[in-house]
Amino acid sequence: MTEHDRWQALQIRRPDEVRTTPGGPVPLGWQAEKRTGHSARLMNTRLPADFPHKVERGDEGDALAVLALGEAMRRDIEAGRGSDVRTAAELGATWRQIADALDTTPAHARGLLRAWATGQHRLYSGDRARGEARPLGLDDERYGAVLALCATGDDGEPPSGMTPEPAIRCLVIRSGGESSPQEPQQ
Known part of the structure; x- marks a missing residue:
């Protein structure tokens, strides 16, 4: 069976x-x-x-x-729900879009993710304290990355006081030694 x-x-x-x-x-x-x-x-x-x-x-x-x-x-x-919110944010959904999908506010959606992340970080810390070989949850680095997602603005803008990283330009060298600047492909 x-x-x-x-x-x-x-x-x-x-x-x-x-x-x-x-x-x-x-x-x-x-x-x-x-x-x-x-x-x-x-x-x-x-x-x-x-x-x-x-x-x-x-x-x-x-x-x-x-x-x-x-x-x-x-x-x-x-x-x-918290894991689903994390996935949406990591895949590029804005807080306003996530909030709309949940029929709530961006602040509440962020709160759902923070609460989930805190629980996952506690789970990881507890497993580590018990000496688990493969702790579950979020380690410090992944926890920080999730909290950084919470810091973006409602429409995806970076946190106030931060500027987005400048676009990286690539220097493409072609056979024959010719070179030209090229914008990165998205």
Whole structure:
């Protein structure tokens, strides 16, 4: 039996039951798939008793599973939000764009990233203090890099008092000794 098969057969009544056999997280896609099945059966309970097609009708177990899976998914999404904000910022999204995607303010979006980064830095520091061979989380350098992302302006401008690094011009030397300045390719 695969882990997915085991997951599909598992009865869920509480959010803390949403775990793999080794105790790890269940992919959100699997959770959504399972919740959709329970939801479909619950919707069928609203059909008339003389509905002309064969349908599987839900029960209280389906209702509890929908609630528990919804809560588990909400928690998983919330736990990953800071990492998602980091990814967006690292890939060039401005704080205003990130805030719009989250339906919040740039200051709040920055706060989400700072809180996530601080937690990841604490995780790393704790692992190091316990002598873990491969500590999880953000080391000092990566933590600093994430905090530097928070310092950019709402529309991507560098922090006040800092000027962007000047564009680097390249000197291209062609065969035959000829040279010419060239702007870097983006």
